[in-house]
Amino acid sequence: MLDRRHAVKALAITAGLPLIDPVQRWLEKTPGGLPVTMHAGRIGTDEVAQLEATTSVFRKWDDSHGGGLARKAVIGQLNEVADLLRESHPHEISIRLYRVMAQLSKIAATMSWDCGMQTAAQKYYVLGLQAAKPAGDRPFGASILASMARQLLYLEQPQDALELVRLALDGVHTNATPRLRAMLHTREAWAYARLARPEAFRRATGMAEDAFTEIRADDPDPDWITYFNDAELAGVTGGRYLELSRQDDRYAAEAVTYIGRAVEMRQRRSRRSLALDQVGLAYAHLLSGDLDEAVMVGSAATETAGQVQSDRVRVQLREFYLEIATRDEPVVRDLRQHIRETIAR
Numbered sequence: 001m002l003d004r005r006h007a008v009k010a011l012a013i014t015a016g017l018p019l020i021d022p023v024q025r026w027l028e029k030t031p032g033g034l035p036v037t038m039h040a041g042r043i044g045t046d047e048v049a050q051l052e053a054t055t056s057v058f059r060k061w062d063d064s065h066g067g068g069l070a071r072k073a074v075i076g077q078l079n080e081v082a083d084l085l086r087e088s089h090p091h092e093i094s095i096r097l098y099r100v101m102a103q104l105s106k107i108a109a110t111m112s113w114d115c116g117m118q119t120a121a122q123k124y125y126v127l128g129l130q131a132a133k134p135a136g137d138r139p140f141g142a143s144i145l146a147s148m149a150r151q152l153l154y155l156e157q158p159q160d161a162l163e164l165v166r167l168a169l170d171g172v173h174t175n176a177t178p179r180l181r182a183m184l185h186t187r188e189a190w191a192y193a194r195l196a197r198p199e200a201f202r203r204a205t206g207m208a209e210d211a212f213t214e215i216r217a218d219d220p221d222p223d224w225i226t227y228f229n230d231a232e233l234a235g236v237t238g239g240r241y242l243e244l245s246r247q248d249d250r251y252a253a254e255a256v257t258y259i260g261r262a263v264e265m266r267q268r269r270s271r272r273s274l275a276l277d278q279v280g281l282a283y284a285h286l287l288s289g290d291l292d293e294a295v296m297v298g299s300a301a302t303e304t305a306g307q308v309q310s311d312r313v314r315v316q317l318r319e320f321y322l323e324i325a326t327r328d329e330p331v332v333r334d335l336r337q338h339i340r341e342t343i344a345r
Helices: 004-015 017-027 045-065 071-084 091-114 118-135 138-154 158-171 178-194 198-213 230-245 249-265 271-287 291-305 311-324 330-344
Strands: none
Touching: 045 071, 045 091, 045 271, 071 091, 091 118, 091 138, 091 311, 118 138, 138 158, 138 178, 158 178, 178 198, 178 230, 198 230, 230 249, 230 271, 249 271, 271 291, 271 311, 291 311, 291 330, 311 330
8 A cells, every 4th residue: 555645745856846735635545625605596407407507518528529618618628617616506506616626626737738738737737636535526527637647747757657547546546446546557657668668667557447347338437437348448548658659669560550549449529539549550560661651650540639728739740850860851841842732730
């Protein structure tokens, strides 16, 4: 069992004190309680249901188009929910409002991160974690910690990311669905890949795949975790093999296999994830020595990237561009031009 106090203290070294207090509060087993409000409530169950439906729409929009176009709308809705929570409501409505606030905060955080706004992203993740406490939604709090870990991985802080994922796993080890456990273990595997620990990576990946096989059609998964399907599992696993192959090209074949499977299974409405997978697959083909496939998939990735507003997609596409920048074959020159035009939009 993880020593929580030691882990949170270690996290403070690089992640900063603003992150530590909400993580520590989330870890406490005592109920969060609801704050004392000052005004009579003005909404009922129908209005809360509409807010929940709107939150689901925003989540799907982010998955399809990226965070650039709807971020301000999400923040506006989040502010409205915060205003509602200053009023007095029946207990069940208050719980549902806090749950909506937590989910909107996470969407706002992801959209901010997707736009390259790292400080704002962490602020909204923290707000979501704080709201998940009075909502009594520990599994969603764990998913927020996993998202915070992902942000730290992109910021080259894999050890801190690993600590956050371990805290998330420890916090929900008795009440996480198989799908949530599978997602958390892929984040754990991601951290091990960044730490250049391939055996630990394979072990965590195996735990993710084992958990995923336990999913049943009638499992009570909430809407916010249903995105983690077989395509997502293959994509994130392949992406980690791709990272390992940058140090050791023996992993390139496994990266091609996993990411190729993800591209085949991706629903075309999940364009940002599809674009990230396609860029990764092009890169994996390049590392494995198959230039023709790399160019073909890279062209498809560039087309998909042009359909989303995502800084992450453009950063990865730019990294792929740098890998082919010195190649002089005609097909590569055409692809480089295509990438330059797409990034410049």
